[in-house]
Every structure is written in structure tokens, then in C-alpha cells.
Amino acid sequence: MRRRAVEEGFFRALMVLAVALVVVGLLLIMAIITAKGVGSLSWEMITQAPQGGYYLGKSGGVLNAILGSLALAVGATALASIFAFPVCLYLQQDYAGQSRLASFVRTSLDLLWGIPSIVYGAFGFTVLLYLGMRASLLGGMIALTLVELPIMARAMEEAVRMVSQDLKEASYAMGGTRWETMRKIVLRQALPGILTAVLLAFGRGIGDAASVLFTAGYTDSLPRTLLDPVASLPLAVFFQLGTPFPEVQGRAHASAFILLVIVLIISVVSRMMGAKVSKYSVR
């Protein structure tokens, strides 16, 4: 009896410790970014593009990078969803199921997940060169799509797999086709999980620097067309941190802070949406 109580207490303590470490680590990162960044944060930072001499400490902001990052991540997330959603539906038992193709696709996605994003950047760059294009919003979006796709498809598949076979069969039994069942039942039931998957991918996409380094380029002007280069927040952080001027480094932290806030807003909004759509979910 005594031994079991000790065991129970020990593992509980272990869990609390792990949670504490994770939370403290995250809070520390946020605190440092905030502490170092807030001082340089100004209205100007988020409403202006860099003016002449910005990287030497003169006036301006990172509006170019904010808009660029949003355009890149929103575009890539949309593109990735277009592919991830059919893939995750197809991997279900109702379609490919336990076939060899399905397990091959799953394994490939897991592999793709592990590839460093600089490789996607380099791959995207090669493709751009081959097509005779230069670094651009479109190129960046495509590279980011590749980065986001595996994470999104796998997370979506988890969500969709949770939908019970009995539930789907209830729809089939009434004469629903597979597609009708997917659209009206599976999608509804798995929507909170699907939203989470999209959000995960968006977070990964908007924070990624390496894949857009060669493919999207960097510019101080605001994005105008799909074929112009665009700036992005992660690269803005990178370039500003790389200068020897403390005020510019402060702005790097401010930029990181802005990135954090964007992800936070998206996360809260999608959580609210998730709560709304899960009202009808059956357990």
C-alpha cells in the first residue's frame, strides 16, 4: 500500500516538474522578447516601411515585413489546405485505408516533416531559376506550402481518424455517398481538429525564415504583386539582430514581439471558432 502511494506521489511530482519546466521556459522566452522589444515598439514600427537608413537606426518600421509575412503565411496555409484536406480524407479507411499506397503516403509525410526548411528553400529556389522567375511572394508561398503541408496533413489526418466508423456508417446506411459523408459528417465532426491543424501549420509557416530566404527575397517596399519580392518578419528579426546598433537590435525584438502577437491572435480566434463549431459534435 505504502509503496503504491509513494509511486503515485513520485510520478505526479515528475509530471508537475515537466509542466513547470515547459511553462517557465515559454514564459521566459516571451518575457525576454517583451522586455527587450517593448521599448522599441512604437506606432511607427507597425505602420511604416523602413525609411532610408533604417538599419542604421533612423526612422521607419517593419510594415513591409508584417504584410509580407501575413501574405506569405496566409497564402501558403491556403495552398497547403487545398492539398492537405483531400490527402487526409483519402488516407481514411473509406478510401485508401490500409492499402500500401496509404502507408507509403503517411511515411512520406513523416519524412517530409523532418526535412529542414532550408532544404525546401533551396529546392524552391532551383525551381524558380528553372522557371526563369526571381525571388517573389509566389515563390516564397510555394516553398512555405511545402514546409506546412506535412504538418498540416498529418494533424488533419489525426483529427479525421478520430471520427468513428459507426458514425460514418450511419450516413452510408441512409444512402450517403462517401463524399457526402465526408462533407456533411466527417468534416463537421472533425472541424475543431482540422482548425487546429491549419493553425499549427500557419504558426510554423509564419515563423519560418529559412524557406523564404532565397525564395521570397527581402525588400523594404510593400508587396505589390505576386511576382515581386517580399519581406518577412523572421528575416526582419534576423537582419536587424545582425546589425551592430543597439536601437536596431531592440527593433528586432520588437519585430519578434509582433510575430508573437500575430500568432496569439490567430490562435485565440481559431479557438473561438473551434468552440463554436464543436457545439454539435457527438462523442
Place this chain on the structure above:
Amino acid sequence: MPHISVRNLTVAYDGQAILSDVSMDIPDRQITAVVGPSGCGKTTFLRCMNRLIDMTNGARVTGQVLIDGEDILAPDADLISLRKKMGLLSQKPQALPMSIYDNVAYGPRLHGLRDRKQLDALVERYLRMSSIWEEVKDRLHTPASRLSVGQQQRLCLSRGLAVEPEVLLCDEPTASLDPVSAQRIEQRFTELKQDYSIVLVTHILRQARRLADYIVFFYMGELVEHGPADQLLNDPRDDRTKAYLSGTIS
């Protein structure tokens, strides 16, 4: 009213026979009870009749199930119209992730009904038919998952009826219900057999006695005996049926 004949139906999961060589006719406009010990293949038998067995990996089905002479096990059978014809009530009530109203309207909408007035009338008619209307009429647009299990099963019955099937396949429909809800479902069945052929899988012999006009007894994947309820219950021919009825095998 379609007529169902089963000819040499054999089902194997991963090479192991679960139903072997079942042949029989299902009487029209009657309640046919399918009885037998757990694992004898009752659910499998039912799932062949609306081809839900297709969804099971590794199941191999041979033989024929003829509905009005047409073999529904043929690879080119029209599954949509088959499943529209064969309503299913499963053992565990499975509410769809939507409102009570949308649950009942689901089938009719699949089959093309869009008109709001017609849908309203239809939803009310079938909710009344499974005697749940009074309980839910003021909350038709709340999630169906909030209903009690017994209410959900009656909702599923309405939902199945709303597709306007001609045959009802019921897999232990009262197994997860309290006695009162079970009784309500049973009452519905006795009324429904005027218009439908009902195939009722049940574990409860007393339920079969109460409801069935015709009884089919399976044992270990084999169709042992089938016949009118009176005859099979009072004068069984096979020793295994006798043993099952007396409770020595279950």
C-alpha cells in the same frame, strides 16, 4: 414491398468463414427475428443486406442476396438506392453531429428534398411516428447529442424512417435502452410491420416471442433452422435450437 431471398450466402473474414451457405426467404410485411448466441454472425448477416459489409476490411462475400430478383451483391449494384430501400437501426444509437431537425432531414436532403415546408412536415411526421415528437418539439434546433440514449435511439428510428425505406434492418435496437424506451420501440415495430418488412436481430428470446412472426436461428455461422415463430418456438426440429431455447447454449 420488395421481396428478399438469400441464396448460398457465405462470408469470410480473412479466410475464416463467419457465415456459411445461408439460404432462405425473408417473409414480406412481417417481423423476422434473427436469434442466436453472441458471435454467431447475426450482425454480419444484416450488414450483407445493405452492403455495409463493404466497409469492413478483409470481408469476402459470396452467394446472392436477391431483392425482387436482382442480386444486390453484384459489383455493379446501385448502393445508393439499395441503402435507401433498406433502413438500418443499429445497436448503439448514433446521433449525427447536427441538430435534431437536421438529423431527421439528413436522409431526405441526401436524396434531393430541399423544400423547407415539406421538410418541416416530414420531420414532424417521423418524429411522431417514433413517439419522440412531444419531447423534442421545442428544441428541434439543439444538438442531437444532448438527448438521452433512449431518446437518441428513437431519433435514429425517425431518421431511418424519414428516408422512406421499404425494409427495416434492426440490430438489437433495444439493447442499450431502459425498459420503457425499449417498450416504446417495440410498440412502433408492431405498428410498422403493416408497411415494412422488418428484420430484427435480438438477443432477447422474450422479445422474439413478443414480436416475431418468423424466426431465424443461427449457430456458429450456420443457419440452423428457420420458420414461423409458433412452430420454431414450440416445436423446434434441431437439437441445437432446442438447446438454445432451453438456455443450455447461449
